[in-house]
Amino acid sequence: MTDLSDVAARKVITPTHRYRNNDKAVGVGNAFWDRSEQEGVAGIVAELDNGVLRTADGHEFVNFTCCSYLDLDSHTDVIEGAVTALRRFGVLDHCIPRSRVQIPALLELESSLGELWGGDVITAISAGVASAGLLPLIASGHLGNGVRPVMAFDKNCHVSMAGAKPSCADETEVLTAPHHDVDYLEDLCRQYERVCYVVDGADSLGGYAPVQELAVLQDKYGMLVYYDDSHSVSAYGERGMGYIRAHNPIRDERTITVATLNKAFGTSGAAIVLDGYGKHAHRVIERFAGALCYSQPMNTAAVGASLASAEIHRGPELIALQDRLNTNIALFDSLISTEQAGTSYPIRVVPMPDDAVIDAGRTVYEAGFYVSPVFFPIVARGTAGLRVMLRAGQTEAQIRRLGEVLVEVGAPAAEVSP
Amino acid sequence: MTDLSDVAARKVITPTHRYRNNDKAVGVGNAFWDRSEQEGVAGIVAELDNGVLRTADGHEFVNFTCCSYLDLDSHTDVIEGAVTALRRFGVLDHCIPRSRVQIPALLELESSLGELWGGDVITAISAGVASAGLLPLIASGHLGNGVRPVMAFDKNCHVSMAGAKPSCADETEVLTAPHHDVDYLEDLCRQYERVCYVVDGADSLGGYAPVQELAVLQDKYGMLVYYDDSHSVSAYGERGMGYIRAHNPIRDERTITVATLNKAFGTSGAAIVLDGYGKHAHRVIERFAGALCYSQPMNTAAVGASLASAEIHRGPELIALQDRLNTNIALFDSLISTEQAGTSYPIRVVPMPDDAVIDAGRTVYEAGFYVSPVFFPIVARGTAGLRVMLRAGQTEAQIRRLGEVLVEVGAPAAEVSP
Numbered sequence: 001m002t003d004l005s006d007v008a009a010r011k012v013i014t015p016t017h018r019y020r021n022n023d024k025a026v027g028v029g030n031a032f033w034d035r036s037e038q039e040g041v042a043g044i045v046a047e048l049d050n051g052v053l054r055t056a057d058g059h060e061f062v063n064f065t066c067c068s069y070l071d072l073d074s075h076t077d078v079i080e081g082a083v084t085a086l087r088r089f090g091v092l093d094h095c096i097p098r099s100r101v102q103i104p105a106l107l108e109l110e111s112s113l114g115e116l117w118g119g120d121v122i123t124a125i126s127a128g129v130a131s132a133g134l135l136p137l138i139a140s141g142h143l144g145n146g147v148r149p150v151m152a153f154d155k156n157c158h159v160s161m162a163g164a165k166p167s168c169a170d171e172t173e174v175l176t177a178p179h180h181d182v183d184y185l186e187d188l189c190r191q192y193e194r195v196c197y198v199v200d201g202a203d204s205l206g207g208y209a210p211v212q213e214l215a216v217l218q219d220k221y222g223m224l225v226y227y228d229d230s231h232s233v234s235a236y237g238e239r240g241m242g243y244i245r246a247h248n249p250i251r252d253e254r255t256i257t258v259a260t261l262n263k264a265f266g267t268s269g270a271a272i273v274l275d276g277y278g279k280h281a282h283r284v285i286e287r288f289a290g291a292l293c294y295s296q297p298m299n300t301a302a303v304g305a306s307l308a309s310a311e312i313h314r315g316p317e318l319i320a321l322q323d324r325l326n327t328n329i330a331l332f333d334s335l336i337s338t339e340q341a342g343t344s345y346p347i348r349v350v351p352m353p354d355d356a357v358i359d360a361g362r363t364v365y366e367a368g369f370y371v372s373p374v375f376f377p378i379v380a381r382g383t384a385g386l387r388v389m390l391r392a393g394q395t396e397a398q399i400r401r402l403g404e405v406l407v408e409v410g411a412p413a414a415e416v417s418p
Numbered sequence: 419m420t421d422l423s424d425v426a427a428r429k430v431i432t433p434t435h436r437y438r439n440n441d442k443a444v445g446v447g448n449a450f451w452d453r454s455e456q457e458g459v460a461g462i463v464a465e466l467d468n469g470v471l472r473t474a475d476g477h478e479f480v481n482f483t484c485c486s487y488l489d490l491d492s493h494t495d496v497i498e499g500a501v502t503a504l505r506r507f508g509v510l511d512h513c514i515p516r517s518r519v520q521i522p523a524l525l526e527l528e529s530s531l532g533e534l535w536g537g538d539v540i541t542a543i544s545a546g547v548a549s550a551g552l553l554p555l556i557a558s559g560h561l562g563n564g565v566r567p568v569m570a571f572d573k574n575c576h577v578s579m580a581g582a583k584p585s586c587a588d589e590t591e592v593l594t595a596p597h598h599d600v601d602y603l604e605d606l607c608r609q610y611e612r613v614c615y616v617v618d619g620a621d622s623l624g625g626y627a628p629v630q631e632l633a634v635l636q637d638k639y640g641m642l643v644y645y646d647d648s649h650s651v652s653a654y655g656e657r658g659m660g661y662i663r664a665h666n667p668i669r670d671e672r673t674i675t676v677a678t679l680n681k682a683f684g685t686s687g688a689a690i691v692l693d694g695y696g697k698h699a700h701r702v703i704e705r706f707a708g709a710l711c712y713s714q715p716m717n718t719a720a721v722g723a724s725l726a727s728a729e730i731h732r733g734p735e736l737i738a739l740q741d742r743l744n745t746n747i748a749l750f751d752s753l754i755s756t757e758q759a760g761t762s763y764p765i766r767v768v769p770m771p772d773d774a775v776i777d778a779g780r781t782v783y784e785a786g787f788y789v790s791p792v793f794f795p796i797v798a799r800g801t802a803g804l805r806v807m808l809r810a811g812q813t814e815a816q817i818r819r820l821g822e823v824l825v826e827v828g829a830p831a832a833e834v835s836p
Contacts, residue, residue, distance in 0.1 A: 010611050013566050013591045015558070020588050022558035026706050033517060033705050044519045048512055053519065067513040067713060074509050082510060082719055083501050091492050092500060092686045092723050094466055095485040099451060101462045101471065101788055125543050128709045132550065132581075140433070140440035148431050163550075163708060166584035170438050173431045193428050260714065268510045268717040287451050288444050290581060291546045295485060296678065299686040301500055301719030305510050370519055 019165035019174065028377040041361040041373050048074070051393055053370070061365060062398050064388050065372045069235040069346045070321040071393030072266025077308045082267075085304020092299040099286050099293060105303045112310045117241045119251070119273040122285055123298050127230050127260040127270040128160035133290030134256065134272065135161065135226065138196055139168035142284055143277075144224055144253065149194035152177040152185060161198050161228055182213045189221035201229030201244040201257065205387070206340040206347045208232070211247045218250045225250075227257045233271075234264030235325060235346060240313045245273065252276035267305040269298035324392040328399055332390055335403030337412040349374070349385040350411045357384040360409035367405045369398075386411070437583035437592065446795040459779040459791050466492070469811055471788070479783060480816050482806050483790045487653040487764045488739040489811030490684025495726045500685075503722020510717040517704050517711060523721040530728045535659045537669070537691040540703055541716050545648050545678040545688040546578035551708030552674065552690065553579065553644065556614050557586035560702055561695075562642055562671065567612035570595040570603060579616050579646055600631045607639035619647030619662040619675065623805070624758040624765045626650070629665045636668045643668075645675045651689075652682030653743060653764060658731045663691065670694035685723040687716035742810040746817055750808055753821030755830040767792070767803040768829045775802040778827035785823045787816075804829070 015021075036042035046053035046061070051074070054060050072078055086092070089105055098106060106123050113121040124130035137143040139151050150173045153162055168174050177197065178184050188195045199209050209227065217223045229242040237246035244257050253276040261269045272285070287293050298306070312318055325346060333341040338348040352360050354376060361373035364386065375384040386406070390399075407413050433439075454460035464471035464479070469492070472478050490496055504510070507523055516524060524541055531539040542548035555561040557569050568591045571580055586592050595615065596602050606613045617627050627645065635641045647660040655664035662675050671694040679687045690703070705711050716724070730736055743764060751759040756766040770778050772793060779791035782804065793802040804824070808817075825831050 011568075011591075011609055013568065013610075015566065015589050016587070018588055020554065020585060022555060022560050022589055022706070026555075026558075026560050026702060029705060030702065033701065036518075037701075042518050045522055045525065046519060048508060048521050053521075063512070063514065063519060065514055065518060068509075073512060078510075079504050079508065082504050086497050086500050086719065090466060090497065091486075092496075092684075092720060093680050094481070094491060095680050096481065096483055100454075100460050100483060100790060101464060101481065103466050103471075104463055107463065126547070126709060126712070126714045128712060128714070129544070129547060136438065137440060137444075140444075142440050142444050148433065150429075150431065160709065160712065163585070166588050167438060167581070169434070170436055170584050171433050171440055173429075191429055192431075262511050262513045262714050266510075268714070283451065283455075284444060284448065287447060288440070291544060291578065294544070294546060294578065296544045296546070296680050296686070299717070299720055301504065302510060302717055372518060 019169060020163070032375070032378045035358065036373065039358045039362055041358060041365060044370070061368045061370050062394065063370050064402065065370055066389060066391060067231070067263035068266055069264040069325055069389070069391050070266065071391055072234070072264065072309050072312065072321070075266060075309070075312065077312060078266050078305045081308025082301040082305040085300045085307070089300040092301060093297065095295045097293060097295045098297060105300050106297050109298070109303045109306050112307055113271050116239055116310050116313055117245060117273055119275050120277065120282070122272045122274070122282065122292070124270045124272060124292055125296065125298055127228055127258045129291045130258045130270050130272050131161045131228065132164050133292045134258070134285065135164040135198065136167045136171055137284065137289050138224065138226065138256070139171040142288070143281060145194070145222070147194040148172045149196040149224060150175060150188060150192045152188055152195060152197050154197070154199040155179045156203060157199050158204065158228060180210050182210060182217065185223065186217055189217055189223055194222065194224070196224040196226060198226045200231070201227040201242060202231035202345060204231060204347070205349060206343065206345050208243050208345070211244055215248055215250045218254045222254060224254050224256070227255070228259065229257050230260040230263055231347070233259035234266070234313065235322065236344060240264070240318055261302070261306055265306070266309050268302035269306060321392045325390060328390045328392065328394055331396060331399050332388065332403065334414055335400065336406055337414045341414070346390045348388045348390070350388055350406055351385045352410060354381055354384045356410060357386065361386055363409050364402070364405050369402045369405065437587060438581070450793070450796045453776065454791065457776045457780055459776060459783060462788070479786045479788050480812065481788050482812070482820065483788055484807060484809065485649070485681035486684055487682040487743055487807070487809050488684065489809055490652070490682065490727050490730065490739070493684060493730065495730060496684050496723045499726025500719040500723040503718045503725070507718040510719060511715065513713045515711060515713045516715055523718050524715050527716070527721045527724050530725055531689050534657055534728050534731055535663060535691055537693050538695065538700070540690040540692070540700065540710070542688045542690060542710055543714065543716055545646055545676050547709045548676045548688050548690050549579045549646065550582050551710045552676070552703065553582040553616065554585045554589055555702065555707050556642065556644065556674070557589040560706070561699060562614070563612070563640070565612040566590045567614040567642060568593060568606060568610045570606055570613060570615050572615070572617040573597045574621060575617050576622065576646060598628050600628060600635065603641065604635055607635055607641055612640065612642070614642040614644060616644045618649070619645040619660060620649035620763060622649060622765070623767060624761065624763050626661050626763070629662055633666055633668045636672045640672060642672050642674070645673070646677065647675050648678040648681055649765070651677035652684070652731065653740065654762060658682065658736055679720070679724055683724070684727050686720040687724060739810045743808060746808045746810065746812055749814060749817050750806065750821065752832055753818065754824055755832045759832070764808045766806045766808070768806055768824055769803045770828065772799055772802045774828060775804065779804055781827050782820070782823050787820045787823065
């Protein structure tokens with residue numbers, strides 16, 4: 001039992017909350033999630049069969065909030081690639097740090113992805129694990145030109161990057177940059193010998209980084225840019241190289257790009273794409289980039305699936321899948337008016353009144369389509385909406401029917417319907 | 419080009435280095451790794467076939483630095499379990515946060531592991547990802563009794579836990595506790611309303627946490643203990659519950675245990691084992707414990723392999739494998755004298771003079787066995803050695819021959835050989 005006589009003398013802890021604040025995150029977010037789950041638009045369990053999800057009580061729906069934009073996740077070659085690798089290597093993981101002894105699985109995949117995208121690739125179990133490992137090494141100057149940069153995290157960058165702020169802050173100065181504010185960054189470049197900007201290549205609510213304007217600063221000041229391009233790799237660009245690699249002229253040590261392999265690539269794991277970093281830097285990453293040095297790499301099933309997906313990326317099927325995705329995006333835009341209409345990005349936020357968005361999401365779900373309601377407190381009042389993600393595998397009939405249901409629940413129809 | 423007139427005015431950054439220091443980590447560690455690789459005892463690539471590793475130039479060796487202590491990684495049922503799940507679920511991952519929609523894969527595994535070990539299980543892609551997500555939630559009081567605890571990290575705790583110090587330090591006070599110092603912890607319990615001690619259940623260089631003494635403090639002061647029991651789960655205890663769960667009388671919300679599934683369990687991923695936390699806490703974890711809320715869970719191959727491994731844990735085969743591991747440990751102890759001799763722990767550090775340890779490691783490797791040389795600067799001068807890990811699948815002949823080779827390179831023979 002607690003000795004109560006001591007209680008009065010006990011220390012009171014005041015959190016610093018400089019880079020994170022769970023009181024706020026949990027306080028704000030948990031109410032959102034509880035309401036979503038109560039209203040039946042979250043916490044859903046369903047078996048996937050031939051592109052349709054089916055709950056235990058028999059309700060069937062098509063997922064319009066899945067990031068497997070090309071449906072490669074269920075591609076036969078991808079699944080069989082995983083099976084082949086399991087049987088070939090005979091283990092999911094032979095548990096020892098790869099810096100000591102490794103089976104050739106990861107090296108084969110890194111070689112394949114490096115050839116595919118014309119860079120040097122190091123794998124990780126997730127883009128978040130890659131960022132948690134790389135960003136502090138950049139902050140301390142060990143990955144880069146040796147100069148400790150100020151780390152400027154974009155205000156909207158994904159939490160898998162923003163989560164590294166406290167670790168980076170113990171190695172250098174950390175700032176939060178206004179969203180895509182190139183002038184702010186140029187000002188930093190004038191004040192500091194070295195600047196690293198941390199930003200999504202493609203945002204999870206739509207929109208791309210200003211890659212060409214950033215390249216001007218990279219060229220002029222040697223600014224380093226760290227991109228997470230998870231939402232556009234595979235879905236965008238030649239051989240699915242993603243928006244950043246397709247448009248960024250700075251392909252040397254001033255650009256580092258990470259991308260998940262769980263979204264449009266269709267498998268599991270992540271790729272770090274580098275240019276101009278030599279063997280020394282690769283060794284530093286393998287040895288010191290956080291979890292990249294532990295004995296837990298991408299497992300062989302994920303490696304085999306990824307080798308198969310990379311093969312698909314090399315051929316005409318990828319182009320056909322990208323075309324189908326773009327056709328589906330255009331079809332949706334012809335039906336529903338959103339701020340994102342007309343862009344190549346596969347995510348749309350269908351605006352809804354705050355007091356109607358949950359009911360709308362539930363009605364759409366009951367009609368056979370899962371879309372994600374986003375509302376206060378996770379977005380500002382007046383900006384609620386239904387998040388819709390297009391995929392190559394959705395049929396014309398499904399998208400047209402979704403459009404009808406969305407209009408029925410109050411979504412703004414597009415002005416000219418074909 | 420940089421405007422040189424500005425350089426003189428540029429800000430100089432001084433790192434705080436309160437909880438981490440890459441200058442030191444990379445400075446010390448890289449020399450160790452470079453030397454290991456130059457001398458051929460690191461950076462090895464080899465195919466695994468029937469328990470033997472073979473390099474491209476034909477050298478064959480048995481791995482004595484692999485944490486798959488029961489050789490379940492290459493068990494046919496485990497590999498076929500992965501294949502079955504891939505075919506059943508048809509995707510490695512259907513990319514959407516599980517708090518919105520999930521296929522039943524993770525729930526089935528969590529139910530199986532929960533039944534196996536008599537607790538509530540939540541999965542993660544790695545123990546490091548679990549710790550990076552859970553520790554800041556504990557620090558802020560959101561996982562626990564609502565009181566913000568002082569976080570006392572054991573001085574020797576694995577870097578996957580210690581790496582969370584900066585994030586925890588933004589939510590509460592963070593201290594580094596002397597190794598296994600129960601008096602120090604009791605003193606903290608008198609000073610603070612709530613204390614959380616963060617420690618390995620079984621250390622990676624041998625030795626267990628003082629679980630019963632810690633339980634006294636848990637009982638007396640409500641101290642929370644966060645264990646990473648990755649090195650003993652499966653290898654130790656009834657149904658492989660691990661050292662902590664086998665000996666800890668505090669099975670309620672005051673104990674949280676995480677364990678990798680990549681070591682003795684033989685698969686890929688991690689388990690968080692909880693008792694006495696209700697649905698609310700589970701939801702908080704799924705929604706706010708860092709990467710546990712992203713759309714990147716354990717993939718279905720890892721889930722299927724883990725379901726198969728869990729089945730093996732329920733039957734007599736696990737006991738037989740644990741017995742073989744213990745027999746191999748005892749055989750090694752009968753041959754070579756180490757500080758760890760006589761313990762149930764599968765890791766031994768064979769002492770070697772500083773100036774001989776690398777040559778010894780290379781000679782042992784050339785004789786057909788991989789052991790890990792550890793030496794200054796990653797351990798103190800005078801404490802160099804060869805790290806040896808025993809496994810159930812190593813044969814008596816292999817262990818006896820390794821013992822001979824170790825004695826030939828200067829290892830101390832055990833006093834009485836059977």
